Amino acid sequence: MHSDLISDAISTQRRSEKRRWSVICILLTVLILSFVLDVATGPSLLNIKEVANALLSLLGAPVQVDPTTQVIVSSLRLPIAIMAVVVGGVLGVGGAEMQTLLNNPMASPYTLGMAAAAGFGAALVLYFGSLGIDTNLAVPLGAFVCCMLAATFLFALATMRHISSGQLILAGIALLFLFQSLLSLVQFVSSPELSQQILFWLFGSLSKASWSNLAIIVSVTVVCMVFLVRDAWKLTALRLGEERAKSLGVNITQLRLRTLLIVAVMTATVTSFVGIIGFVGIVAPNIAKILVGEDQRFFLPLSFIIGAFLLSSASVLSKVIVPGALFPIGIVTAIIGVPFFFWLILGKRR
């Protein structure tokens, strides 16, 4: 027995855990900064001090704030900024778990056709009309239903006993192409105005954020995250390979289904409110992996934080690129996502 070596190894492990927690804290701080910037910027060009005061008074501090500023901050900017954080986080986590589940760094709800299905659902509702339901509700609902439909197809495959993750990915990519062409079909047969409307939805936008939307998204996210965190160790074990995870007593089929369902519900919910935002789901988990490895206790929260940061900073950029106008955020995420992605791929070669 080498008890001194053992206690050395324990403290090394503790140091490495501490290092990973501090990475998480640093990125959380960066996220908070980006969040504040997101609230501080916008078409109405309020100065930072006014915004800060409005935020403070919301928190109950006794400060004098102009009522217009207060309204702009609390009912326009704040919901959008929170939406960016939650949606980005959900996309990051969705990607992280898809990559874990399918053992592939290219997997995400987007690449597996779930987002495309949501887009198709939204387009269908816009094309056929909302059957008397409020359009603001009908479009997200259509998107949600179609997204879950695509996910159900993937579940059905995942329950089959001897299907490999490679086959699941191929099926997902096939779904992506299917829904993309169906989407093009709807756009093709639509009038130019309608086609424009569909296109705008597809770009992705946080501008429809409201406190009531947020309530739905946040509660769904919290519930889903609790379930994912509970499975953290099992998901880590899955990364050793399915055969080995099985040998450690993990019920692979159940874990796959549960995780797919959680990811599908989260993705469908956020996508139905903000449209298609690609790349966050692929990039965020890959960055998280480089920073803290694949122990899900760190990987999962960091994927959320990085996803949230990417979308929050994209939201800031979308307002800054053309002052006074709002650039579609879906376009911005891809533009900042691509250089990140290249850095990632080339960085791995070292």
Add this chain to the structure above:
Amino acid sequence: MLEVNNLNVSLDDLILAKDMSFTLEPGKVNVIIGPNGTGKSTLLKTLFGDIKANSGEIKFSDEVLARKQLAQWRKQFGYMPQDIRLDVELSVLEVVLLGQLNTLGFRLEDHVIKEALTALDKIGLLHLANREVNKLSGGQCQMILFAQALMRKPKILMLDEPVSALDLHFQHVLLDHLDTQTKEQSWVTLMVLHDLNLAAQYADNLLVLKDGKLVASGHPSNVLTPQLVKDVYNVDAHVTKDMSGTPFIRTVRSKTELLTDNHQQSA
């Protein structure tokens, strides 16, 4: 005691176990040998409940393997599959810890980590504890996965070619450790080996498989004969015994000269 009665397993048209019956006793090292593709790994997977048998019964101390209580059944097993690749960003310690998957909490307690480190220490790999597994050699990964399987505190331990990537030293470290632990802890140990001489040295009971059939079983000194090696592997061999009575198998190079002759002629 692990009991297998009249087991039949087939995948598609391929028969992988044909009317197989045997009993494995606790505290004994049981070794399966046999040619490639003859159903050795399939047998382990069937015992683990991962492949469904067409017919037959598998029993461990009066508990019968049933589909419904699979999770319960598997709790008794330590199982080390053949694949030793570890392409994941985790440390050696974290991989070994996963052996106790069901007891891990969000915060790792000191005593849990200590247990994993002690397991590594026992097989002489403590110095690797904080290294990344994806930077280790295949043999090191295999030893780490062995430590992981032991962390499950199994009653039945199954290992599929556990020494396939190990050097001479670690082959013996692993098998010696396995042998003493099996006896101390009264495990039912069942492993697949390809090296007949290692099998002869470490097996208390040898199970010889060919084409899904159990063709011979018993103590290596009774089972390993030139005739058996010829029948099962189609290889000529001399079998001698050392002073302790352990058989030593020396295979005879066959047909190689004939082949080179033919090559020369055709060239």
